[in-house]
Amino acid sequence: MKYMIMMFGSAGEMMDVKSPDWIREMIQFMRQLDVDLRDSGEMVFNAGLADGSSAKTVRLADGLPVATDGPYAEAKESLIGYWVLDVENEARILEIAGRIVEWSEVVEVRPVADAPPEV
Amino acid sequence: VTSDRRIESLLRELAPQALGALVRRHGQFDACEDAVQEALLAAALQWPKDGVPASPLGWLVTVGERRLTDEWRSDSARRRREEADAALDLVPGEPAADHDDALTLLFLCCHPSLSAPSQLALTLRAVGGLTTAEIARAFLIPEATMAQRISRAKQSIKAAGVAFDLPPPAERAERLRVVLQVLYLVFNEGYLHRADLTAEAIRLARLLHRLLLDEHEVAGLLALMLLTDARRAARTDPDGMPVPLAEQRRELWDAAQIAEGIALLTATLGRSAPGPYQLQAAIAAVHDEAASAEETDWPQILALYTVLEHVSPGPVVTLNRAVALAMVEGPAAGLAVLDTLRGDESMAHTHRLDAVRGHLLELAGELAAARECYRRAARMTRSVAEQQYLALRAAALPGDNVPKAGRSGV
Numbered sequence: 001m002k003y004m005i006m007m008f009g010s011a012g013e014m015m016d017v018k019s020p021d022w023i024r025e026m027i028q029f030m031r032q033l034d035v036d037l038r039d040s041g042e043m044v045f046n047a048g049l050a051d052g053s054s055a056k057t058v059r060l061a062d063g064l065p066v067a068t069d070g071p072y073a074e075a076k077e078s079l080i081g082y083w084v085l086d087v088e089n090e091a092r093i094l095e096i097a098g099r100i101v102e103w104s105e106v107v108e109v110r111p112v113a114d115a116p117p118e119v
Numbered sequence: 120v121t122s123d124r125r126i127e128s129l130l131r132e133l134a135p136q137a138l139g140a141l142v143r144r145h146g147q148f149d150a151c152e153d154a155v156q157e158a159l160l161a162a163a164l165q166w167p168k169d170g171v172p173a174s175p176l177g178w179l180v181t182v183g184e185r186r187l188t189d190e191w192r193s194d195s196a197r198r199r200r201e202e203a204d205a206a207l208d209l210v211p212g213e214p215a216a217d218h219d220d221a222l223t224l225l226f227l228c229c230h231p232s233l234s235a236p237s238q239l240a241l242t243l244r245a246v247g248g249l250t251t252a253e254i255a256r257a258f259l260i261p262e263a264t265m266a267q268r269i270s271r272a273k274q275s276i277k278a279a280g281v282a283f284d285l286p287p288p289a290e291r292a293e294r295l296r297v298v299l300q301v302l303y304l305v306f307n308e309g310y311l312h313r314a315d316l317t318a319e320a321i322r323l324a325r326l327l328h329r330l331l332l333d334e335h336e337v338a339g340l341l342a343l344m345l346l347t348d349a350r351r352a353a354r355t356d357p358d359g360m361p362v363p364l365a366e367q368r369r370e371l372w373d374a375a376q377i378a379e380g381i382a383l384l385t386a387t388l389g390r391s392a393p394g395p396y397q398l399q400a401a402i403a404a405v406h407d408e409a410a411s412a413e414e415t416d417w418p419q420i421l422a423l424y425t426v427l428e429h430v431s432p433g434p435v436v437t438l439n440r441a442v443a444l445a446m447v448e449g450p451a452a453g454l455a456v457l458d459t460l461r462g463d464e465s466m467a468h469t470h471r472l473d474a475v476r477g478h479l480l481e482l483a484g485e486l487a488a489a490r491e492c493y494r495r496a497a498r499m500t501r502s503v504a505e506q507q508y509l510a511l512r513a514a515a516l517p518g519d520n521v522p523k524a525g526r527s528g529v
Contacts, residue, residue, distance in 0.1 A: 011497050011506055020514045027507045028358055048503035081503075 002044060002112035003093040007081045007104045011051045026103045033099070037085060042092075044084040052078030077105060084112060126166050129175060130159050131322070134248030137179040139220020141187065142283045148227065149273040150187060152245055158182040159248060219285070221246060222330045225323075226286055228272075229298045232279040237272035238301045239308070244269055246326075247319050257316045258308070295331075299340050299396065302327070306344050310351075317348055328383075335387040339397030345380035346403035349373040361508050365412040377407045395431040398423055417446040434463045438475055450483035470499035474509060481516065490516040 014023065037043040055078065056067045087093050093109055101107040134155060141151040158179045172178040228242040240258075243249045249257075255265035286294040302324050309316025324341040331337050353367035384400050387393075393401070402423045409415040424440035437460055445453025457476050466472045477492030490513050497509035 011510055012494060015494050015497065015510050015513045018514060020511055023507070023511050023514050024358075027360065027511075031359055048506075050501050051498035051506070053498045 001089065001093075002084060002086050002114055003090075004110050004112055005083045005085065005093070005097050005100060006079055006108040006110070007100055008077045008106040008108070009080050009104045010078065011080070012053065029099075029103055033096075037083065037096075042085045042087050044086050046081070046083040048081040049079060052080070080104075123167050126163070126171065129171070130162055130179075131248040133176050133179055134159060135221040135224045135246045136176055137183055138245055139224060139283075140176075140180045141183050143220070144184075145187060146283070147187075148283065149277055150190060151183070152273060154183040154186040154190070155179065156244070156250065157186045160250070219330075221326060223283060223285055225298050225327065226294055227276065227281060227283065229294070229301045230276060230279065230281055231294070231297060232275055232281075233272050235301070235304060237268055237275070238297075239305055240265060240269050241272045242301055242323070243305065243319065247323060249319065257313045295334065295336075298327070299336060303340060303344075303396075306348075310347065314351065317344075317351070320344060321348065335391055336394040336396050338383050338387045339394060339400050342380040342383040343396050343400035343403055345376045345383070346400055346407050349376040349380065349407060355504075359504060360511075361504055364406060369409075369411065372407065377404075380404065380407070393426070393430070395427060398427040398430065402427075415446070417443055421447050434460055434466050435471070438466075438471060441479070442475060445479050445482065450479045453479045454483070468499070470496035470505070470509070473499065477509075477512065481512075486516045 014026075018026075034043070034046065037046075055070060057070055058065050058067045060066070083096075085093060085096065087096070097107045097109045137158065138151060138155045141154060142148050145151060161182055162175075162179060166172070166175075224246050225242065228245050229238045233241065240254055243254045243257075244251065251266045251269060252262050254269075255262040258265065285291070302320055305323070306317055306320035309318070309320055321341070321344050324337070324344055328334075328337050328341045349372050350364075350367060352373070353369065353371040354362055356362050380400065381404050384397065384404055387397060388401065402420055405416050405420050405423070421440065421443040424436065424443050428436050428440055437456065441453040441456035443453075444456055454476065457472065457479065460466050460472055473492045473496035477489045477496060480486075480489035480492060493509050493513035493516070497506050497513060500506050500509065
């Protein structure tokens, strides 16, 4: 079963409140996690994202696409990384997400909807 | 395994020659390129079992030719009749080991009508002899995407009606500049992400240097690659974090590669006005020759950057000159140069200006301001490793009134 784990947070926020030791341990955890998930054969793909403050939002304005900088205001919690994993069951994905949330503010887990249609 | 590797490097070397021979004989770069890839694949399967044939190049050309005629035969009934006759005339190859073919191919794959990603991909496949799967892995994109990119690149070349010839003398300098740029991009891609691409870039630069011994910028580019890649083992710590030049363990640097780079450079310098690659290689050489960061000959580096800024001006060169100036005259002088880049559009969206400013402010003892710069840089970088590195630099500096050690482990 494929799931996406989405990790929310902010590099800026992290630099404000964390110690260098904490950051160093977090980095080691993230690297080791990727190694472990590749070794176990569960990693489909993953990526880290640039800080949310570099985002642009594209909206339709009078029927035309318009790109604006941001969202800055909500930069405290934006998507900063994701993993698509192919795991045995939901318990396993929740276990992995539980390890990640120790280092991140919020983690969202969602099934990837790639099952064949049953209709 | 050793002999497999020997076969692999032989195949990589023969790939552009086999392709050149086929294209000369049949035209149709597109079809010939596919045929050579299939011949390479067949060889990779067969040669380790049966041994390398007496004329490996002839073997590849013959098999490639057979694939081409198979392809043509299946095209249509009309073509089948024509080509079946033509196929009888094919002389199983003893093509001249024409090294110009590799050069012509390089110019073709780096044709200005192609986008940079297409130039890179096509060069690696047609000249480098890499498979689509290998190229896709190196660029971390799906194989189907890379296959499509290569196929479209070949269509663009076909549509542009490019002849399989060296560019005319009037265009040559400009076309060579593009080739060098493509090889340097391959190198940088490897330097940032995948070491095997770095090795491939160096191999292609060596090939180009062999073909164009008199082009000093080709020697300069090869020297630059060797002198930069020599530091690879020291550039990251065991956790994969980047280690800045000043803090690298220099005993890990590759002395043989440094010696080779310096020898290449020495052979060209002073023989004509140096170009940007020679100058950048010279700067890399000054760093590599210093036994410790403290012993770096910064006045020499500053002089080289000043020349480079004249020859090839640009904000990144100015940024580097600011660092050199700071090392010679103190951080205030470097920061003054950085101020001249404030309005530069190309610097507005990169982290580099803030990262360098942070470094110089830190040297000047303005720690809170340095911290702000590192934080801004961390928000802007496109590299997760660099983001983490800059976050660490920022966190290591005292902030205004922010608790530092707290909330460990959340």
